[in-house]
Amino acid sequence: MRAETLRSTLGLILIMLLCYFLQSAVFSRLHIFGVAPLLLPLVAAAAGLLGSSGWGGAFGLLCGILCDAALGGGGLLFTVALTVMGFLCGFLGDFILARGFPSYLMLSAGVLLLSAFIQMFRLLVFDRAPVWLLIRTGLMQSLASALFILPLYFCVRRALRAWRRGRERSAH
Amino acid sequence: MRKVLKTVGLTLLAALVIVLALTVLGRLAGRENIFTRSFQSLTAPVEKLFSSGAGKLEELRAALRDYDELKAENEALKAQIADMETEVRQSQGANAENDRLRQLLELKRSHTDYKLLDASIISWGSSNWSSTFDLDKGSFSGVEVGDCVITSNGFVVGVVTETGLYSCSVRTLIDPRAAMGATVHSNGLTAVAEGDFSLLAGGQLKLTYVFENSVLELGDTVLTSGAGGVYPAGLVIGKISGIASDEGGYGQYGIVTPSAELESLSQVFLILEYGEAQHEG
Numbered sequence: 001m002r003a004e005t006l007r008s009t010l011g012l013i014l015i016m017l018l019c020y021f022l023q024s025a026v027f028s029r030l031h032i033f034g035v036a037p038l039l040l041p042l043v044a045a046a047a048g049l050l051g052s053s054g055w056g057g058a059f060g061l062l063c064g065i066l067c068d069a070a071l072g073g074g075g076l077l078f079t080v081a082l083t084v085m086g087f088l089c090g091f092l093g094d095f096i097l098a099r100g101f102p103s104y105l106m107l108s109a110g111v112l113l114l115s116a117f118i119q120m121f122r123l124l125v126f127d128r129a130p131v132w133l134l135i136r137t138g139l140m141q142s143l144a145s146a147l148f149i150l151p152l153y154f155c156v157r158r159a160l161r162a163w164r165r166g167r168e169r170s171a172h
Numbered sequence: 173m174r175k176v177l178k179t180v181g182l183t184l185l186a187a188l189v190i191v192l193a194l195t196v197l198g199r200l201a202g203r204e205n206i207f208t209r210s211f212q213s214l215t216a217p218v219e220k221l222f223s224s225g226a227g228k229l230e231e232l233r234a235a236l237r238d239y240d241e242l243k244a245e246n247e248a249l250k251a252q253i254a255d256m257e258t259e260v261r262q263s264q265g266a267n268a269e270n271d272r273l274r275q276l277l278e279l280k281r282s283h284t285d286y287k288l289l290d291a292s293i294i295s296w297g298s299s300n301w302s303s304t305f306d307l308d309k310g311s312f313s314g315v316e317v318g319d320c321v322i323t324s325n326g327f328v329v330g331v332v333t334e335t336g337l338y339s340c341s342v343r344t345l346i347d348p349r350a351a352m353g354a355t356v357h358s359n360g361l362t363a364v365a366e367g368d369f370s371l372l373a374g375g376q377l378k379l380t381y382v383f384e385n386s387v388l389e390l391g392d393t394v395l396t397s398g399a400g401g402v403y404p405a406g407l408v409i410g411k412i413s414g415i416a417s418d419e420g421g422y423g424q425y426g427i428v429t430p431s432a433e434l435e436s437l438s439q440v441f442l443i444l445e446y447g448e449a450q451h452e453g
Contacts, residue, residue, distance in 0.1 A: 134369070
């Protein structure tokens with residue numbers, strides 16, 4: 001592994017672990033707008049869009065494992081979902097979307113809403129919980145998580161800068 | 173210059189002679205020295221002022237002299253207060269521990285068939301859709317999936333849903349997936365206490381499958397019935413804090429506020445084994 005790639009990987013791992021500890025230890029007790037925000041899906045989306053589909057898939061998997069651990073209950077929902085979402089974000093960044101903040105904002109909103117929908121699915125279908133309450137909780141969760149879009153965009157972009165420079169150098 | 177000296181000198185000499193003459197005459201007449209007395213009269217207020225200032229300075233000097241001593245004394249007193257506060261805190265902690273152990277002893281006395289294991293909460297799940305937490309005991313300590321989790325005073329907390337070697341996951345009684353057989357203590361009414369998503373944020377659960385003509389009273393204690401085999405009978409779930417109608421108004425359900433204070437929970441007990449006998453809560 002090249003030094004630039006290693007540096008970017010370590011940077012992203014650091015960001016991911018910080019988000020995990022914030023999500024599991026801080027926001028499990030300290031709520032924003034009455035809900036706990038989800039940070040790890042944002043990291044997976046950023047790794048995909050600002051890196052590549054490979055980065056997105058790999059960090060989607062790691063973020064998914066940590067997200068399932070932070071949420072509790074021993075599920076594998078996010079391990080699968082974030083791997084796919086991270087990969088798709090990378091794919092869109094590789095071929096369709098520009099690698100800038102507007103694209104990240106759009107993808108983050110999609111990832112957060114999709115995460116909320118995945119979480120409410122079982123309650124909606126099997127438990128028949130009130131739909132308006134599920135939607136309200138999902139929107140509040142997405143809104144609270146959206147506060148971290150901007151800082152995470154800059155952090156992940158900074159972490160992936162070394163890898164991107166190395167790639168450009170080798171392309172020239 | 174000589175002229176000036178001569179003039180001034182003569183003037184001074186004349187003044188001195190006058191003063192001496194007046195003083196001598198005054199003494200001979202039995203009076204005080206009018207010059208010194210007049211001067212003292214003029215300077216008295218200023219002297220008083222200086223004297224007062226000096227007094228203050230003396231006090232300040234004395235205070236400065238004692239400052240180090242007072243400072244040392246202050247430090248010693250602060251240290252003493254800190255020690256006493258620590259002792260009070262330790263005493264409060266010991267009292268709380270004592271209360272908890274006393275309650276546990278009581279629990280063990282009233283439920284001799286229980287095999288209990290104490291555990292601490294490591295972390296709470298950060299999901300907005302469920303209520304779970306992790307404990308620091310796992311299969312290495314004999315914890316199994318389905319073990320019941322209670323507080324030291326026998327209030328139901330939840331059930332173990334997953335075990336690792338040194339930790340386990342617990343689903344609390346307010347989680348939307350939680351359900352247990354329940355009985356109302358005052359009238360023996362049987363029902364099902366289950367978590368509900370609409371009550372999750374408020375930290376409450378639902379008492380459902382209540383018979384049509386049954387009467388639910390606010391404040392009634394709800395206990396586990398033992399049905400289902402997960403929870404032993406007679407454990408306190410909580411108190412009925414509200415009564416509401418089902419959608420369509422065909423039946424009623426109770427809103428139960430758990431007796432276990434989940435928000436402030438840090439230490440819990442796992443019931444690893446229990447007998448089939450019925451117990452009083």
